[in-house]
Amino acid sequence: MYSVLKIAFLSYFLLSLSWLAYGQDVIKLTNGEWPPYMSEDYKHKGLISHIVVEAFKNEGMTVEYGFFPWKRAIKQAELGKEWSGSVGWSINKEREAFFIYTDPIIELKDVFFHRKDLQFDWKTMDDLKNYKIGASIGYYYGDEFEEAEKRKKINVSRTSKDLNNFKKLVAEKIDLFPSTLEVGYELIADKLPEGTKNILTNHPRPIRTTNYHLIINKNIKDAQKYVDAFNRGLKKLKESGKYDQMLSDSIDGKYRP
Structure with missing residues (x-):
C-alpha cells in the first residue's frame, strides 16, 4: 500500500x-x-x-x-x-x-479608398477599367484583383509604400487605392496632413476578406x-x-x- x-x-x-x-x-x-x-x-x-x-x-x-x-x-x-x-x-x-x-x-477587410468628390461605385472588376488604381509593391490583394491586373483589365500602378499611395490619392494622381480598412484610416490620421480625413473615404464593398x-x-x-x-x-x-x-x-x- x-x-x-x-x-x-x-x-x-x-x-x-x-x-x-x-x-x-x-x-x-x-x-x-x-x-x-x-x-x-x-x-x-x-x-x-x-x-x-x-x-x-x-x-x-x-x-x-x-x-x-x-x-x-x-x-x-x-x-x-x-x-x-x-x-x-x-x-x-x-x-x-x-x-x-x-x-x-x-x-480584416481590404477596401477601395477614394476622394469624396469622386462618385464611385463598383461590383465587379469590370467596373474598375476606367479608373487609375494605386497599389503597393509586394502586397497581395486577392486572386481576382491580381488576375485583373495581370491581364490588364484594370489600370494599376504600384508604389513602394501605402503612405505614398495615399499621398497620390489626395493629389488626384490616382483615383482608387486598396488598403486594409483600419490600416488606411490609421495612416490618414497619423501620417497625412490634418483635414485629410475630410477629403478621403472608402467604398464599403470589400475587395477581399x-x-x-x-x-x-x-x-x-x-x-x-x-x-x-x-x-x-x-x-x-x-x-x-x-x-x-x-x-x-x-x-x-x-x-x-
Whole structure:
C-alpha cells in the first residue's frame, strides 16, 4: 500500500513539475510594422500583438517579440533557430510547407479608398477599367484583383509604400487605392496632413476578406503544443469579452503611441 501511495505521489509531483514548466514557457515570435495591428512603437505592440500575448497568457505562457522588416521576419521564423514563429500572416501554399497555422487571430477587410468628390461605385472588376488604381509593391490583394491586373483589365500602378499611395490619392494622381480598412484610416490620421480625413473615404464593398494567423515553425520542439495553447487561450479571450473590447480600443485609437 505504501509503495502504491509513493508511486502515486511521485507521479503527481512529476505532473506538477511539468505543469509548472509549461506555465513558465516563453515563446519567441517575429513581428513587423503594420500599425495599428503590429508596431514596436504602439501600446502593447499593436492590437494583433496584444491579442497574441493575452491568448498565451491565458495558458500561462509568455511572448517575446523581435521586430524585423517583413521579409526578414518570415525568414527568421522559417529558420526556427532563435524564433519559433511569426505574427499576422494569411494562409498560402508556400508558407504551409514550413508552418502550422493557428486559429485566426483576426479577420480584416481590404477596401477601395477614394476622394469624396469622386462618385464611385463598383461590383465587379469590370467596373474598375476606367479608373487609375494605386497599389503597393509586394502586397497581395486577392486572386481576382491580381488576375485583373495581370491581364490588364484594370489600370494599376504600384508604389513602394501605402503612405505614398495615399499621398497620390489626395493629389488626384490616382483615383482608387486598396488598403486594409483600419490600416488606411490609421495612416490618414497619423501620417497625412490634418483635414485629410475630410477629403478621403472608402467604398464599403470589400475587395477581399482575409484571416490573419499566428504561424509556428513545424520543425521546432513542441510546435503543436504552442498552436494548441494559443487556440485555447484565444477561445478564452473571446469568451471573456476582452477580445471585443480590444477591437473597440483599436478603433478608438487607444493603441497609438
